[in-house]
Amino acid sequence: MKSLGSIRRSFEPWNDPDQRPYIAFENITKKFGDFVAVKDLTLHIYQKEFFALLGGSGCGKSTLLRMLAGFENPTDGQILLDGENMAGVPPYKRPVNMMFQSYALFPHMSVEKNIAFGLKQDGMAKSEIEDRVSDMLKLVKLDQFGKRKPHQLSGGQRQRVALARSIAKRPKVLLLDEPLGALDKKLREETQFELMDLQQDLGLTFLVVTHDQEEAMTMADRIAVMDLGRIVQIGTPVETYEAPKSEFVASFIGDINLFRGEVTGISDGVADIETADGMHIRSETAQPLQAGQKVSFAIRPEKLRVSRIKPEGGINAASGEVWDIGYLGDMTVFHVKLGNGEIVKASLLNAVRTVEDPIGYDEEIWVCFNTDGGVVLGS
Numbered sequence: 001m002k003s004l005g006s007i008r009r010s011f012e013p014w015n016d017p018d019q020r021p022y023i024a025f026e027n028i029t030k031k032f033g034d035f036v037a038v039k040d041l042t043l044h045i046y047q048k049e050f051f052a053l054l055g056g057s058g059c060g061k062s063t064l065l066r067m068l069a070g071f072e073n074p075t076d077g078q079i080l081l082d083g084e085n086m087a088g089v090p091p092y093k094r095p096v097n098m099m100f101q102s103y104a105l106f107p108h109m110s111v112e113k114n115i116a117f118g119l120k121q122d123g124m125a126k127s128e129i130e131d132r133v134s135d136m137l138k139l140v141k142l143d144q145f146g147k148r149k150p151h152q153l154s155g156g157q158r159q160r161v162a163l164a165r166s167i168a169k170r171p172k173v174l175l176l177d178e179p180l181g182a183l184d185k186k187l188r189e190e191t192q193f194e195l196m197d198l199q200q201d202l203g204l205t206f207l208v209v210t211h212d213q214e215e216a217m218t219m220a221d222r223i224a225v226m227d228l229g230r231i232v233q234i235g236t237p238v239e240t241y242e243a244p245k246s247e248f249v250a251s252f253i254g255d256i257n258l259f260r261g262e263v264t265g266i267s268d269g270v271a272d273i274e275t276a277d278g279m280h281i282r283s284e285t286a287q288p289l290q291a292g293q294k295v296s297f298a299i300r301p302e303k304l305r306v307s308r309i310k311p312e313g314g315i316n317a318a319s320g321e322v323w324d325i326g327y328l329g330d331m332t333v334f335h336v337k338l339g340n341g342e343i344v345k346a347s348l349l350n351a352v353r354t355v356e357d358p359i360g361y362d363e364e365i366w367v368c369f370n371t372d373g374g375v376v377l378g379s
Contacts, residue, residue: 005238009200011221012236013046020083022047022205023068023173028077030063030229037063039229040077047082050199050206052216055226056252061209064226065175068207069098082172095172099179103162105150111137112146115165122169136164139198156187163195167202174199176208180215192218213253217241225249241300243375250298250377257304257344259297263289271376273297277340282315285376299374304346304367306334306359317368320344322361334359336367 013019021044030038038060045051053061066072068079070091079086086094097118105114115136119129137143140160150158159179166174179195180188196219199206210216216223217237224234225248233240233249244250247258261275266289273281273295281297289295311317323343324335334346346367359365 004242007238008221011048013049014044014222019046021045021080022049022082023207024080025064025068026078026080028064028067028079029075030060030067030072031075037229038067038074041229041231043224043231043234045205045207047205048200048203050196050219050221051208052220052223053207053209053226054211054213054216054223054253056211059226060229061226062177065098065177065207065209068173069096069175070094096175097166097169097171097173098175098177099162099166100177103150103158105158105161105165107150110147110149111142111153111161114150114161115168118165118169132168136168139167139201140164155183156191159183159191163198167204171204173205173207176206178210179208180210180212188215189218195219217253225252227252244298244377247296247298247377250375255301255345255347257299257301259299261295261297263291263293263295265291270371271295273376277338279318280315282371283374283376284372287376287378289376289378293378296377297374298377299369301333301345301347302331302349303373304344304369306336306346306348307366307368308359308363310366311368316371316373317366318344319364319366322359322363322365325359325361334365336365 023045025041025043028038028041029036041064053064055061063072067074070086070089081095106117109117112133115133116129119132134143137146140163142157142160142164145153145157150161153161180191183191192215208219220237222234222236223240224231225240226232227248233245240249241253244253250256250258259275259279259281261273261281263271264274265272269284269286271283271285271289273283275281283297310319318338320336320338322334323337326333329350331347331349334348336344336346338344344367
């Protein structure tokens with residue numbers, strides 16, 4: 001069976017018509033005065049799903065999270081959680097908990113007391129609190145740090161305390177607002193996998209808000225890309241990356257090269273496209289295109305090859321000059337200036353330590369790609 005890319009787990013209740021959404025945003029609109037933060041948005045999230053809301057600042061993703069938590073009320077529409085309408089239900093009575101970007105730990109309390117705080121507020125028995133706190137500390141691998149204060153912990157450890165406190169009350173849904181933003185790159189990458197494992201171990205539904213595309217693609221089962229209060233695409237990380245439905249999604253998630261042109265022919269799911277500067281592109285596509293239609297062709301840098309030798313046929317190839325070279329360790333990125341002045345990016349995996357006669361600055365080279373390397377986007 002052919003797939004767009006790797007499959008993390010065989011979990012896709014959204015494709016099962018018999019599955020009922022666990023969280024349902026139905027025609028939600030949220031206005032702040034004249035400003036519309038969320039516009040007639042409908043979104044369904046399923047039980048035990050790790051779902052990400054991805055978008056830039058001001059796109060409405062945090063507003064959506066706060067409405068589910070009960071900190072904001074929708075102007076129009078309704079929010080259902082496990083079939084129950086959340087209208088009028090105060091935040092403290094909702095079966096959700098929220099982990100904030102700032103962590104919001106009490107600086108004068110020990111780690112144990114921070115985790116126990118919500119349990120005490122709920123009137124849980126002291127012995128049960130002690131057992132629950134002990135379990136949470138072991139879960140986040142901080143069982144040796146219970147007596148410490150937050151200022152005695154690293155950023156990653158404080159993040160784990162906040163996470164332990166969030167799940168100590170065993171909510172049905174955990175909401176995470178930019179949860180890893182305060183961590184350095186290496187720790188953030190490590191914590192992403194820890195969150196994935198923890199979510200599956202607990203069997204909870206996670207809804208994370210982030211502007212970090214790599215974070216969303218690493219952790220989430222599905223991603224909703226948002227722009228100007230609307231969802232512009234929902235899909236698995238692979239679908240969103242490999243099959244964007246618009247130039248916005250293609251550009252927002254990862255690096256992309258865009259070529260604009262006109263369809264000159266289409267046959268058996270393969271389109272021929274001519275760009276304004278005479279480049280001939282041939283691409284597989286499922287879109288119902290017509291000759292003469294204006295389209296864009298989007299292709300990722302890693303799908304491009306670079307060569308000093310002109311490929312045979314001249315299809316899916318363009319010549320240019322090496323403008324910049326970036327060595328990133330695992331890969332090398334070439335910026336190639338084409339004849340029309342446009343810059344394209346091509347990334348080459350550094351699979352070996354040494355390279356004979358490497359391509360250098362100012363060289364005239366060819367960039368080329370396969371017919372299944374990119375995606376055609378309608379105008």
